Amino acid sequence: MQKGKDRLKRRIRAGRGLVPAHRIVQGGHLVNVMSSEIYLADVAIYDDIIVAIGDVKDYIGEETEIIDATGKFLVPGLIDGHLHSECSKLSITSFAKAVVPCGTTCIVSGLDEYISVSGIEGLQEVFAEIKKSPLKVFWGAPYKTPYTFPTSTVSYNFTPETHKEVQQWPECFGVWETVREAVIEEDDDTLGALAEAHANRLPIFGCAPMARGKELNGYLCAGVRLDHESYDHEEVVEKMRNGMHMLVRESSVTHFLEENIRAVTEVNPALARRVSFCTDDVTATDIIEKGHMDHVVRLAMKAGVEPMTAIQMGSINSAEAYRIDHLVGSITPGKIADILLVDSPETFNVEAVITGGKLVAKGRALTYELNAPKRSAVLSSELKCEKTTQADFQYRVEMEKGTAEVLSMNVVGPFVRKRRDVTLKVENNIVQPDIDLDVLMVSVVERFGRNGNKSLAFCSGWKLKKGAMASSAAPDDNNIVVMGADAKDMSIAVNHLIENGGGQVIVADGKIIEFLALPVGGIASDLDAKEIAYQETLLNKAAHGLGCDLPEPLMYMFFLPITAIPDYAITDVGPVDCIALKTFDPILGLNPEK
Numbered sequence: 261m262q263k264g265k266d267r268l269k270r271r272i273r274a275g276r277g278l279v280p281a282h283r284i285v286q287g288g289h290l291v292n293v294m295s296s297e298i299y300l301a302d303v304a305i306y307d308d309i310i311v312a313i314g315d316v317k318d319y320i321g322e323e324t325e326i327i328d329a330t331g332k333f334l335v336p337g338l339i340d341g342h343l344h345s346e347c348s349k350l351s352i353t354s355f356a357k358a359v360v361p362c363g364t365t366c367i368v369s370g371l372d373e374y375i376s377v378s379g380i381e382g383l384q385e386v387f388a389e390i391k392k393s394p395l396k397v398f399w400g401a402p403y404k405t406p407y408t409f410p411t412s413t414v415s416y417n418f419t420p421e422t423h424k425e426v427q428q429w430p431e432c433f434g435v436w437e438t439v440r441e442a443v444i445e446e447d448d449d450t451l452g453a454l455a456e457a458h459a460n461r462l463p464i465f466g467c468a469p470m471a472r473g474k475e476l477n478g479y480l481c482a483g484v485r486l487d488h489e490s491y492d493h494e495e496v497v498e499k500m501r502n503g504m505h506m507l508v509r510e511s512s513v514t515h516f517l518e519e520n521i522r523a524v525t526e527v528n529p530a531l532a533r534r535v536s537f538c539t540d541d542v543t544a545t546d547i548i549e550k551g552h553m554d555h556v557v558r559l560a561m562k563a564g565v566e567p568m569t570a571i572q573m574g575s576i577n578s579a580e581a582y583r584i585d586h587l588v589g590s591i592t593p594g595k596i597a598d599i600l601l602v603d604s605p606e607t608f609n610v611e612a613v614i615t616g617g618k619l620v621a622k623g624r625a626l627t628y629e630l631n632a633p634k635r636s637a638v639l640s641s642e643l644k645c646e647k648t649t650q651a652d653f654q655y656r657v658e659m660e661k662g663t664a665e666v667l668s669m670n671v672v673g674p675f676v677r678k679r680r681d682v683t684l685k686v687e688n689n690i691v692q693p694d695i696d697l698d699v700l701m702v703s704v705v706e707r708f709g710r711n712g713n714k715s716l717a718f719c720s721g722w723k724l725k726k727g728a729m730a731s732s733a734a735p736d737d738n739n740i741v742v743m744g745a746d747a748k749d750m751s752i753a754v755n756h757l758i759e760n761g762g763g764q765v766i767v768a769d770g771k772i773i774e775f776l777a778l779p780v781g782g783i784a785s786d787l788d789a790k791e792i793a794y795q796e797t798l799l800n801k802a803a804h805g806l807g808c809d810l811p812e813p814l815m816y817m818f819f820l821p822i823t824a825i826p827d828y829a830i831t832d833v834g835p836v837d838c839i840a841l842k843t844f845d846p847i848l849g850l851n852p853e854k
Contacts, residue, residue, distance in 0.1 A: 280321025
């Protein structure tokens with residue numbers, strides 16, 4: 261993306277037609293997102309950029325390659341405006357192989373899950389991997405790591421001092437995932453990162469679910485430019501009326517598009533120009549079965565958005581929101597040549613993909629072989645924690661026998677946990693989980709060898725009748741999260757992850773039922789998306805066989821350590837009250853047997 265003087269001279273000459281184009285995309289209908297027009301136009305490409313659109317016969321030389329687009333519509337490459345690609349369990353290489361053929365040519369990401377497990381050194385390895393892939397990643401430096409309140413344990417803490425360095429990197433396009441609580445609580449590290457961004461004229465990317473009124477005003481006064489989390493369309497409207505760019509999220513577990521797009525289709529169509537899309541967290545299964553950003557564009561049209569507007573939301577709107585529209589987002593001279601050949605704007609089936617001026621995908625597959633790099637020890641999946649025992653997952657109290665009044669974190673959505681008060685039996689000083697009451701044990705085990713923390717609490721909503729499940733991929737800190745009806749099975753699950761370098765596992769009756777290895781940092785795999793999707797199906801089937809009726813049992817579980825969304829969470833430092841921003845004791849009272 262850098263342009264030295266000599267390279268600029270060559271491009272200027274190519275734009276003037278003084279040197280021939282390397283490629284011409286010929287015969288297509290150009291979907292011009294800048295003018296909201298569709299018309300016949302050819303596209304001339306020199307190196308990796310577009311140098312002319314329209315009548316480009318003067319740009320054709322003897323060695324110019326012609327890409328026939330007759331009958332196709334030329335659409336800008338799609339942009340996922342906020343994405344934790346790691347939550348797909350796919351490495352960057354595997355993710356690119358899956359989504360680029362769907363038309364996603366750019367993502368905006370903090371790559372924060374990689375940072376939490378491997379620090380800056382691991383991040384640099386991921387940057388090197390990105391450069392060899394057809395997928396562009398516009399990186400935002402995480403406002404801090406970890407994101408949790410109180411602070412949980414990760415392998416690397418992203419500080420204001422880190423920001424002084426990384427905000428100067430060419431890869432850095434802003435500050436990522438700035439959560440509302442960190443701003444409203446005037447967290448020193450967060451404000452230090454934002455002050456550095458203001459000095460460097462970098463945009464600040466927000467995360468402010470349910471922010472309204474005075475809290476929203478205070479948040480905006482920190483200079484936050486955009487947000488990707490709104491729980492209803494009224495929230496979207498209020499934020500946009502107050503100047504924010506809004507990303508409508510449609511993830512694998514939070515299906516917000518149908519509700520949030522009502523801000524445009526029912527309240528004010530003029531808002532559309534500052535609305536764009538993101539997936540945030542997406543599974544390999546969904547990518548294989550539905551597509552990626554192309555699927556979101558189709559959903560928007562199904563919800564009543566005009567095709568041109570939906571395409572703008574998937575391309576130029578996102579580019580403008582993130583201030584990267586000088587590079588991507590439109591098929592116009594000077595922009596990187598990311599071009600999709602689709603069957604029609606209305607059906608929006610992506611048939612071929614050009615990225616960086618080269619035809620890289622056709623028929624929903626890459627046109628060449630793309631292999632992941634050899635992984636160094638930095639991005640290994642070693643879990644640096646001691647083996648657990650059954651006792652680690654038994655909640656012990658001083659009372660030998662009786663009942664305990666307990667606060668159970670009750671899942672009512674992937675990111676929403678509400679208080680549920682229950683009465684549980686106490687036997688031999690141990691508070692017993694109760695499958696009939698749908699109360700399980702849940703724990704987070706610190707896995708970076710920093711302090712050996714193990715938390716313990718109670719949860720509801722998964723309805724497991726026996727067994728346990730565990731994952732070393734668990735944003736935002738990616739410690740091991742484990743849940744179960746049986747302490748012994750919980751220990752077996754955690755120990756299996758430790759022995760195998762991380763992954764996701766289902767255990768029942770002392771036996772491993774299903775296991776997915778995640779050898780890249782304990783959070784991702786270099787397997788192709790189809791193989792990961794197959795493994796996801798097996799894991800979900802196993803969890804459902806144990807009684808769970810949630811659509812994505814492990815994904816719902818591994819979001820439990822996120823403290824940015826009310827009301828409750830759990831990290832390695834303990835169960836967390838996300839309103840008070842402090843840990844709490846889940847035992848509300850003890851009633852000895854009389």
